[in-house]
Amino acid sequence: MTFPSQAETYSRIALSIPVTRPALPMSLKTFVPILLIVACASFVFFVRPRYVEGRIGLGITALLTLVALQLTSGALLPDVDYLTMLDKMFLLAYLFIIITLGRVVLTSWRGTDKRAETAITRGDHVWAAMLLIAYFAANLLIVFNALA
Template identity: 45%
Template structure:
């Protein structure tokens, strides 16, 4: 008895092996990436920058590529001041057959901070990593099992640190950067390491709004004085106005120039309006004619003066509260 082996199964198997090889060849190199943030030294709102001391590690399979020498940080500030140290002379083999390398990097990074809700603003400190030469069809970043860890001993004055996160995405560019060998524009794999920070609300209230309220109350006392004390009433209101202007310059000195009104700007504008209303009421109620006699409206006698004071001040506080709620909730 003779057996004939059909060549069809062998040809089918060969085709499958060839297709599998082509499929594997078409797959991008996967580079596992992770970060440990050792320290955050400072956050400078005026320059939109922050200093970070970090460790960044890579693991990959193919020894023909070197993701450590190819990567770059995409949001550096003052690149010449950065310090990068590769900890191992050569990539270290791992038990799973991959190669491992780690880099320590210290420097300033940049992000455009939104300040609409200042002094209750929440910011996002981001460190962005991207390969310089290989596009996403050639190399993609993969987050490690614990892709980002932050030193628990970090204390950032004036801020609270939130939970760190990592986002991997393809970053498209609208240009081939003049490379004629690339007929199609392809995106690059990008890893974004994010640390949210926020200001404690209690300190924002005590340091920012309590002094303003005290100035407003000082101006309100002008409405409680007897109309015959013309100089004292005008002096209280004008002094409150000048103090408010000086305080605004001091509070805004640590902020950059922005084209919109922050929450603090709106509160100061409402405070200016309040003091101008107080000055108007004082002038209306305490006019002096050429003979030195007191002339004016009778609305600001001591009993009605308290009513006017409480009404105007209550309206101001309600207006400021509405401004704050609209800014924080929207």
């Protein structure tokens, strides 16, 4: 018989298993391909403006490659109702490529004479620098928000 004033003894064990993922290999496998696709898409700005088909082809190829990468990288992950950090980085890369293609389409009608080509090339270099800076700044914001 147990009296209420006596404490009963119980066996108890606390088990914790830390599950971590190495940050560097995961980052290299995930983010480097996205950065390479964005870098290839930015080469659109360095192809001569008279080669409109090549410029658009390069941008469309980058877009299709990004879609394939997103589909394959997301195939093994569970579906969630919110945007993950990786989803946001893919969206930024899509935006970068769409803006790049928009620039090519807008400048394609300006003509192929020497003066127009020089002006387009100069503008393309400015666009490339601005877009790349904005892209990397937005990615840094995403990473810092995820770490906070």
